[in-house]
Amino acid sequence: MQSVSKTISHRIIKEAIRIRRVEEKFLELFSSGKLNGTVHTCVGQEFSAVAFAGQLKKKDFIFSNHRCHGHYIAFTGDIRGLLAELLGKASGVSGGIGSSQHLCNKNFYSNGIQGGIVPVAAGYALGNKLRGDDSIGIVFIGDGTLGEGALYETMNIISKWEIPLLIVCENNLYAQSTPQHINLAGDIVSRATAFGIETFEGDTWDPEFLINKAQGAIDYVRSSKKPGFFLVNTYRLNAHSKGDDDRAKEEVESYRNKDFLNIFSKESADYYNRYLEAINREIDELVDEILLESELPFENYYQHKEIVSDNNWSALESINKRQVELLNKFFRDKIVADDRTVFLGEDILSPYGGAFKVTKELSVLRPERVFSTPISESAITGISNGLALNGFKPLGEIMFGDFMTLAFDQIVNHASKFHHMFNKKINCPVVIRTPMGGRRGYGPTHSQTLDKFLVGIDNVKTVALNTFFDPAIIYESIFCEEHPVLVIENKTDYGKRILSNKHSHFLYERNDDAYPVARVRPAVSDPTITIVAYGGMADEMLSMLEAIFMETDLKPELIVPSLISQLPIDIITESAMATGRLLVIEEGSGYAGIGSELLASVAERVEGPIKMKRIAAYPVPIPAVKSLEHAVLPEKQRIVKEIKEIFG
CATH class of the missing domain: 3.40.50.920 (Rossmann fold)
Incomplete structure (x- = not known):
C-alpha cells in the first residue's frame, strides 16, 4: 500500500477521484435542498467501478443497481448527464425521471430492485450469444442481494446455458443498515462455486491487484463464453443513502484510514490537490449550468390516448380446428420465419411440448431458439425481459397462471417500467403466456383466474384468448407490439374448436x-x-x-x-x-x-x-x-x- 502513486496509473487514480467528487457533490446538493428524493453514493468503492466498468469494450453492457453512479461514470464518462439527472432536469440521462437509481445510456442500465436486474442481464447476454458476437455483460450486485431468490435462479441458468455474464458482487459488509453477520449464512464465493461458475476475488484497498484480476475475469468470460463471479471486498465510507448511518464511528474511521484515495491524498498531496481543484471546478461549472435548465414537461412524459373501438362489423366464421392446433401452427410458422422469436419455459421441448402441448415440435424446428428452463418463474420472465431489451421477441411461458405471482416483480418493476423510467429510450416487447382457469379439477393452486391482478399494470397489455377467433389473429397483433403483453390462454379452451x-x-x-x-x-x-x-x-x-x-x-x-x-x-x-x-x-x-x-x-x-x-x-x-x-x-x-x- 506504500507509494501508491508508483503502483497504479494516474489515469485510473484520476477516474476514481472524479467519481468520488461527483458523489460528494450529490451529498452537498442534497444538503442544500437542490437535489430531490434520495441518493446512494459509492464513496470508498470507486475502484470497483474503475476496475470493471472502466475495462469493458464499448459494445459490452452493464446492468447495475441503486448504487450505480460510479459504474455509470466509469463506463460512459458522462458526468453532465448524471448531474442533470439527479438535479431533475430534462437533459438528464433519463430526463430526470429515474434519478439516482434508474439510468440508461450507451448499453448501461440500472434499476433499484435488488436481485431483479440479474435475470434481465442474463437475458441480454443470451441475446448477444444468440447473435454470435463476442460482447459480454457485467451485472453489479451487493452482498445484500445474496438474499434474493432471483439471483440463484439465474446463476443456475447461466451456468447450464453457458451465458457470458460476469456477476460482480460488491461486498461492503452491510445490507443498508444490517451488518452482514446477522443475515448471511455460509461463504459468498461458495455460492457461485456450487453452480459450477468460475470465481474470482479482490478488494478495493489494493486497486492494482483488483484491476488486473478484473481484466482476467473479463477476458475469461469473453474467451470461454461462460459466466463468472467476482467478489469485491470493499466498504462504503458514507451512509447507505444521504445521512442514515448507524455504524460505529470507530469502524468507519478504520476504513477511512485504509482507503486508497485517502492514503494517496497524503502521499501525493500536491498532485492530488491540483487535480481535485480541476475536477471541482469542472463539476461546479456544470452544476451552475444545469440548475438554469428546465425540467421535463408533463406532456412530454405522458400523453393520454383515447381508446376508440372500430365499429365496422363483419361475420365470424367457425373453424373446424382446436385452439391448441391453431396456436401451435402459428408458433411453428413464426419460429421458422422470424429470427427474433425465442421460447422459454418449463417442459416445452419436444416430444412433451409443454403441459398443454402448445409448443410441440418447436424445438425440433429451431432447437437453438427454444429453451427448457428449470422451475424458475422469476428467471424465465427476467431473461425474457433481457432478450426483449436486446431486440428479440421472447415468449416466456408460465406453466400455470397461478404461478404468475412468482414472476410479478419482473413484470411490475422491470418490464412495465423500462420504457418510461428511461425516458422512452428503450422498449421491452416481451410476451408472457400462461394458461388460467378452472373446470379441470386441478384444485386451489392450479385453477385460479388471476387476471384482475394483471390488468392494472401500467404500460402492459393483458390479452385473454377465446374460442371466437383464430388465435393467430391475436398473436399477429402481439408480435407488432413494442411494449409488454401478458396473454391468458384458458385451459379448457385449448381443446375446443373455434366458434363451434x-x-x-x-x-x-x-x-x-x-x-x-x-x-x-x-x-x-x-x-x-x-x-x-x-x-x-x-x-x-x-x-x-x-x-x-x-x-x-x-x-x-x-x-x-x-x-x-x-x-x-x-x-x-x-x-x-x-x-x-x-x-x-x-x-x-x-x-x-x-x-x-x-x-x-x-x-x-x-x-x-x-x-x-x-x-x-x-x-x-x-x-x-x-x-x-x-x-x-x-x-x-x-x-x-x-x-x-x-x-x-
Whole structure:
C-alpha cells in the first residue's frame, strides 16, 4: 500500500477521484435542498467501478443497481448527464425521471430492485450469444442481494446455458443498515462455486491487484463464453443513502484510514490537490449550468390516448380446428420465419411440448431458439425481459397462471417500467403466456383466474384468448407490439374448436380492432340485455344464450373483448344504453375485479338508468372435487337465477 502513486496509473487514480467528487457533490446538493428524493453514493468503492466498468469494450453492457453512479461514470464518462439527472432536469440521462437509481445510456442500465436486474442481464447476454458476437455483460450486485431468490435462479441458468455474464458482487459488509453477520449464512464465493461458475476475488484497498484480476475475469468470460463471479471486498465510507448511518464511528474511521484515495491524498498531496481543484471546478461549472435548465414537461412524459373501438362489423366464421392446433401452427410458422422469436419455459421441448402441448415440435424446428428452463418463474420472465431489451421477441411461458405471482416483480418493476423510467429510450416487447382457469379439477393452486391482478399494470397489455377467433389473429397483433403483453390462454379452451356452438337464432360478428371484439346478437330482433364475458367464460356464456332467452324472456347480446386491459367501453356502453341492462361475467373472484372496472367506466359515460350486475367466482379457493368446483365458479343455474332476480 506504500507509494501508491508508483503502483497504479494516474489515469485510473484520476477516474476514481472524479467519481468520488461527483458523489460528494450529490451529498452537498442534497444538503442544500437542490437535489430531490434520495441518493446512494459509492464513496470508498470507486475502484470497483474503475476496475470493471472502466475495462469493458464499448459494445459490452452493464446492468447495475441503486448504487450505480460510479459504474455509470466509469463506463460512459458522462458526468453532465448524471448531474442533470439527479438535479431533475430534462437533459438528464433519463430526463430526470429515474434519478439516482434508474439510468440508461450507451448499453448501461440500472434499476433499484435488488436481485431483479440479474435475470434481465442474463437475458441480454443470451441475446448477444444468440447473435454470435463476442460482447459480454457485467451485472453489479451487493452482498445484500445474496438474499434474493432471483439471483440463484439465474446463476443456475447461466451456468447450464453457458451465458457470458460476469456477476460482480460488491461486498461492503452491510445490507443498508444490517451488518452482514446477522443475515448471511455460509461463504459468498461458495455460492457461485456450487453452480459450477468460475470465481474470482479482490478488494478495493489494493486497486492494482483488483484491476488486473478484473481484466482476467473479463477476458475469461469473453474467451470461454461462460459466466463468472467476482467478489469485491470493499466498504462504503458514507451512509447507505444521504445521512442514515448507524455504524460505529470507530469502524468507519478504520476504513477511512485504509482507503486508497485517502492514503494517496497524503502521499501525493500536491498532485492530488491540483487535480481535485480541476475536477471541482469542472463539476461546479456544470452544476451552475444545469440548475438554469428546465425540467421535463408533463406532456412530454405522458400523453393520454383515447381508446376508440372500430365499429365496422363483419361475420365470424367457425373453424373446424382446436385452439391448441391453431396456436401451435402459428408458433411453428413464426419460429421458422422470424429470427427474433425465442421460447422459454418449463417442459416445452419436444416430444412433451409443454403441459398443454402448445409448443410441440418447436424445438425440433429451431432447437437453438427454444429453451427448457428449470422451475424458475422469476428467471424465465427476467431473461425474457433481457432478450426483449436486446431486440428479440421472447415468449416466456408460465406453466400455470397461478404461478404468475412468482414472476410479478419482473413484470411490475422491470418490464412495465423500462420504457418510461428511461425516458422512452428503450422498449421491452416481451410476451408472457400462461394458461388460467378452472373446470379441470386441478384444485386451489392450479385453477385460479388471476387476471384482475394483471390488468392494472401500467404500460402492459393483458390479452385473454377465446374460442371466437383464430388465435393467430391475436398473436399477429402481439408480435407488432413494442411494449409488454401478458396473454391468458384458458385451459379448457385449448381443446375446443373455434366458434363451434353457433345457433341459427343469433348473428356472430367481429370488428376490425387489432385485438378484435366479438359480438353475438339476436338475428331477428333487438337485444334486451347486454352480457360481457371474456376468456374461457365467453364460451361458457355462448352455450347459455338460448337458455337465458328461454328461461328469462330476455334477448341477450354477448360482447367478448380480447384485450382486457383496455376494455371496449364505447361498444359496451352503446349496447347497454340500448338494452338498459348490463351483466358482466368473470371467472375470477369479483371484488376489485375487471367487472368492477367495466361497470364503473360505463357508469361514468351514461346519463340514463341502466341496471347493472356482476357475476363472478365466489371468494374462496377453487376446490378439486367436481361438485364444489362447479358451485364456486359461475355456472348456468346460478347465472340464470341472478338474471331473473336482478333484471326480471
